Amino acid sequence: MPKTARSKKQKPAKESSTEERIKEAARRLFTLKGFAATRTRDIAEEAGINLALLNYYFRSKQKLFDLVMLENFQQFIKGITVNFMDETLSFDQRIERIVEAYVDMLTRLPDLPMFILNEIRGNPSKIAAKLQMEIAPMRQNMFTQLITSNEAGKTNLEPFHFIANLIGLTVFPFVGRPILQRVTGVTDDQFQQYMQDRKRLIPVWLKAMLTPPK
Amino acid sequence: MPKTARSKKQKPAKESSTEERIKEAARRLFTLKGFAATRTRDIAEEAGINLALLNYYFRSKQKLFDLVMLENFQQFIKGITVNFMDETLSFDQRIERIVEAYVDMLTRLPDLPMFILNEIRGNPSKIAAKLQMEIAPMRQNMFTQLITSNEAGKTNLEPFHFIANLIGLTVFPFVGRPILQRVTGVTDDQFQQYMQDRKRLIPVWLKAMLTPPK
DNA sequence: ATCATTTTTAATCATTTGATTAAAAAACTT
DNA sequence: AAGTTTTTTAATCAAATGATTAAAAATGAT
Numbered sequence: 001m002p003k004t005a006r007s008k009k010q011k012p013a014k015e016s017s018t019e020e021r022i023k024e025a026a027r028r029l030f031t032l033k034g035f036a037a038t039r040t041r042d043i044a045e046e047a048g049i050n051l052a053l054l055n056y057y058f059r060s061k062q063k064l065f066d067l068v069m070l071e072n073f074q075q076f077i078k079g080i081t082v083n084f085m086d087e088t089l090s091f092d093q094r095i096e097r098i099v100e101a102y103v104d105m106l107t108r109l110p111d112l113p114m115f116i117l118n119e120i121r122g123n124p125s126k127i128a129a130k131l132q133m134e135i136a137p138m139r140q141n142m143f144t145q146l147i148t149s150n151e152a153g154k155t156n157l158e159p160f161h162f163i164a165n166l167i168g169l170t171v172f173p174f175v176g177r178p179i180l181q182r183v184t185g186v187t188d189d190q191f192q193q194y195m196q197d198r199k200r201l202i203p204v205w206l207k208a209m210l211t212p213p214k
Numbered sequence: 215m216p217k218t219a220r221s222k223k224q225k226p227a228k229e230s231s232t233e234e235r236i237k238e239a240a241r242r243l244f245t246l247k248g249f250a251a252t253r254t255r256d257i258a259e260e261a262g263i264n265l266a267l268l269n270y271y272f273r274s275k276q277k278l279f280d281l282v283m284l285e286n287f288q289q290f291i292k293g294i295t296v297n298f299m300d301e302t303l304s305f306d307q308r309i310e311r312i313v314e315a316y317v318d319m320l321t322r323l324p325d326l327p328m329f330i331l332n333e334i335r336g337n338p339s340k341i342a343a344k345l346q347m348e349i350a351p352m353r354q355n356m357f358t359q360l361i362t363s364n365e366a367g368k369t370n371l372e373p374f375h376f377i378a379n380l381i382g383l384t385v386f387p388f389v390g391r392p393i394l395q396r397v398t399g400v401t402d403d404q405f406q407q408y409m410q411d412r413k414r415l416i417p418v419w420l421k422a423m424l425t426p427p428k
Numbered sequence: 429a430t431c432a433t434t435t436t437t438a439a440t441c442a443t444t445t446g447a448t449t450a451a452a453a454a455a456c457t458t
Numbered sequence: 459a460a461g462t463t464t465t466t467t468a469a470t471c472a473a474a475t476g477a478t479t480a481a482a483a484a485t486g487a488t
């Protein structure tokens with residue numbers, strides 16, 4: 001048995017311990033290929049360990065997946081909540097921060113959104129509850145701002161559209177990158193530069209959408 | 215052997231022939247769960263046929279998948295090309311038509327984009343060539359329009375951003391629907407209505423983006 | 429050094445899964 | 459009806475795959 005409940009020995013924190021190596025190998029493969037297409041033997045090979053160790057540390061493929069999934073998921077929503085709940089920022093500033101945080105996160109972890117979207121589709125209910133909990137306060141906050149703004153006559157955009165546009169403009173280029181790069185013919189470097197540009201552009205666009213011309 | 219090359223007998227066109235039933239069952243499952251997660255036995259059950267018939271008609275799971283994949287893919291890009299190459303339409307009109315065609319298509323086949331995105335990610339090269347071919351003329355056309363428009367000083371938006379925004383605003387709500395509905399708390403009916411609204415809104419937004427305030 | 433505990437390995441198991449085969453059933457031809 | 463072809467089925471195969479086991483190796487404690 002692996003010493004789960006920290007027993008006598010000290011564990012070297014976050015080092016490249018076997019356990020950590022397996023988890024990171026699993027994260028790479030699961031995130032890239034999904035649950036069904038990932039073989040436990042591939043994970044073992046990627047981590048450079050014996051197949052049995054995977055089960056020794058994590059009991060089963062499913063358990064390992066759930067663990068990775070949870071961590072990926074938390075990573076994914078961290079960007080929004082942190083910035084959005086900062087009461088010292090104006091609405092516009094929050095949008096700027098969220099877009100920036102997201103572009104940075106997606107630049108580091110470009111496969112994350114597809115992974116999340118796939119898993120949510122596969123298990124509509126499993127993640128759903130968690131998601132709703134974590135995101136509830138932000139939703140409340142953003143809705144309130146938009147609705148009062150609408151009532152004041154300054155804007156006239158449904159919160160649904162605003163959120164769809166915010167996420168769509170920010171996340172989609174990463175999700176659809178393979179198609180997008182083919183269609184537009186941009187190089188990897190150019191793509192990265194465009195993503196950086198969007199940090200500045202998306203907030204401007206979103207603002208423009210809030211006050212449509214006609 | 216199945217009579218592939220139309221032999222003596224007449225095949226009842228598009229009826230619910232066994233072959234067609236298998237293909238449609240396969241399409242549903244492949245599109246919903248992806249290649250790896252779909253079992254041939256599930257397809258057989260969904261189609262209400264014996265497992266061996268799947269191989270009798272389509273040789274292998276992979277062959278069946280490739281067939282479905284190709285048809286899905288053609289379906290997916292049909293909407294753009296048809297409308298975009300219509301020389302009698304203005305640029306603005308083309309955008310309106312594309313958005314409308316896409317929203318309608320995605321309303322009918324909401325799982326298609328995730329399927330395409332997943333498969334392209336899995337086989338970067340396989341589909342890529344086909345995609346590039348089919349889309350090349352449209353790309354040429356749209357780029358030309360945008361670049362001349364930029365040079366004339368009327369706009370100043372990179373074609374890359376324009377295309378990313380067009381696809382992002384149109385396709386993403388369908389891809390991210392599970393998340394989006396949770397976050398915003400809208401019902402299925404409301405979602406459909408919002409998508410219909412977006413046919414009108416997206417072209418307006420895109421136009422607004424082309425002429426940014428500052 | 430000796431012993432106990434933890435970690436790692438090779439071998440193996442049991443199930444799942446894509447595919448095949450041989451025979452039965454159905455459809456069609458004459 | 460008899461014969462031929464096409465379609466369908468049940469049974470089975472072979473490989474892949476998740477998991478387990480028993481023993482070896484490594485690590486730590488006394």
